[in-house]
Amino acid sequence: xxxxxxxxxxxxxxxxxxxLLFAAGLLSATSALAQTPEPDFDAINRVAQKMNCxxxxxxxxxDCRTQTCAQWREQxxxxxxxxxxxxxxxxxxxxxxxTQVLQEPPKSGFTLTLWVLPVAMILLxxxxxxxxxxxxxxxxxxxxxxxxxxxxxxxxxxxxxxxxDDYLSQVxxxxxxx
Amino acid sequence: MEHTQTLPQQEQSSKTRNIxxxxxxxxIFGLVAVMAANLSSVESTDLQNQKAPEFTLPMFDMxxxxxxxLSDLRGQVVVxxxxxxxxxECYKEAELLEQAWQDYKGQGVMFLGVDHLDTEKEAxxxxxxxxxxxxxxxxxxxxxxxxxxxxxxxETFFIDxxxxxxxxxxxxxxxxALYALLEKLVAQxxxxxxxx
Numbered sequence: 225x226x227x228x229x230x231x232x233x234x235x236x237x238x239x240x241x242x243x244l245l246f247a248a249g250l251l252s253a254t255s256a257l258a259q260t261p262e263p264d265f266d267a268i269n270r271v272a273q274k275m276n277c278x279x280x281x282x283x284x285x286x287d288c289r290t291q292t293c294a295q296w297r298e299q300x301x302x303x304x305x306x307x308x309x310x311x312x313x314x315x316x317x318x319x320x321x322x323t324q325v326l327q328e329p330p331k332s333g334f335t336l337t338l339w340v341l342p343v344a345m346i347l348l349x350x351x352x353x354x355x356x357x358x359x360x361x362x363x364x365x366x367x368x369x370x371x372x373x374x375x376x377x378x379x380x381x382x383x384x385x386x387x388x389d390d391y392l393s394q395v396x397x398x399x400x401x402x
Numbered sequence: 403m404e405h406t407q408t409l410p411q412q413e414q415s416s417k418t419r420n421i422x423x424x425x426x427x428x429x430i431f432g433l434v435a436v437m438a439a440n441l442s443s444v445e446s447t448d449l450q451n452q453k454a455p456e457f458t459l460p461m462f463d464m465x466x467x468x469x470x471x472l473s474d475l476r477g478q479v480v481v482x483x484x485x486x487x488x489x490x491e492c493y494k495e496a497e498l499l500e501q502a503w504q505d506y507k508g509q510g511v512m513f514l515g516v517d518h519l520d521t522e523k524e525a526x527x528x529x530x531x532x533x534x535x536x537x538x539x540x541x542x543x544x545x546x547x548x549x550x551x552x553x554x555x556x557e558t559f560f561i562d563x564x565x566x567x568x569x570x571x572x573x574x575x576x577x578x579a580l581y582a583l584l585e586k587l588v589a590q591x592x593x594x595x596x597x598x
Contacts, residue, residue, distance in 0.1 A: 279488075291488040292488040292519065298523075299521040320540065348429060362415075
């Protein structure tokens with residue numbers, strides 16, 4: 225092979241290699257740009273903590289390790305990435321799967337009773353306690369008051385000696401005689 | 403004099419006590435009623451031989467129709483399959499259901515897939531993976547699942563031509579049972595046709 229031909233092949237090879245390298249670099253840069261942004265795990269957790277695992281009872285979506293919950297958390301991330309607010313994501317899930325997805329039942333409709341009932345029960349208990357205690361107090365003071373009315377002295381007359389005073393003076397007399 | 407004044411007070415306090423007791427009883431009765439209603443909840447198998455509850459199922463975007471109304475399918479045999487992409491048991495019958503749909507769709511049989519508590523992304527992946535082509539859609543608000551009182555997934559309801567639930571299958575169904583049921587339901591004449 226002539227040196228000129230050799231040089232031609234070398235230059236061609238070098239150009240092709242450089243072009244390939246450039247293309248590869250360009251591709252990786254493009255794919256890096258096309259990648260979706262890292263999900264905000266704190267935001268996902270904040271939403272997930274307000275939700276229930278749909279398939280297991282009493283477990284928070286943020287803590288659950290089932291495949292369903294993993295999918296739901298991923299969905300939360302996807303929705304947040306579209307620009308939805310945390311409340312909008314919660315509303316989406318309620319619309320999609322019903323109010324049972326929420327850790328706290330909504331304060332409207334039938335589920336409002338779940339919020340009102342405990343307060344109502346406490347108030348009812350307090351009312352029962354108040355009326356019962358008032359009745360007890362009244363029944364205990366009433367006989368004493370009645371007795372006080374019968375034995376009440378007139379302001380002009382001196383107070384009559386009580387039965388216990390008679391007994392005491394008798395005892396003292398007996399002692400003095402001894 | 404004093405005694406005559408306390409009598410109306412006693413009457414008043416007795417009236418108040420009665421009202422409080424009545425309200426208390428009412429609240430307790432309400433709570434017991436709610437608990438009893440929860441305890442005696444209907445299960446899917448209780449719906450067997452009853453009229454299939456009406457529903458409208460929105461379709462996934464891949465289907466031409468926007469939604470399917472059960473009442474529009476009256477006169478056909480309808481197979482309603484509740485499934486989810488996260489349900490391992492559902493994988494076992496997915497291809498079989500698609501095969502049965504292909505075998506019976508020309509014989510007045512309609513298959514409907516009700517996607518239960520699933521994300522659309524995973525549901526579509528699942529349908530692609532198992533080649534599901536019969537109409538399927540998400541159960542918005544979990545309403546259909548609750549109406550049909552499903553105990554889990556998969557569950558399949560077989561509805562006859564008169565709109566009655568002929569069979570409820572809990573768990574994956576096997577080929578012989580599925581084809582036997584379909585044969586029987588396809589062969590049955592609707593009550594309206596028998597009467598004429």
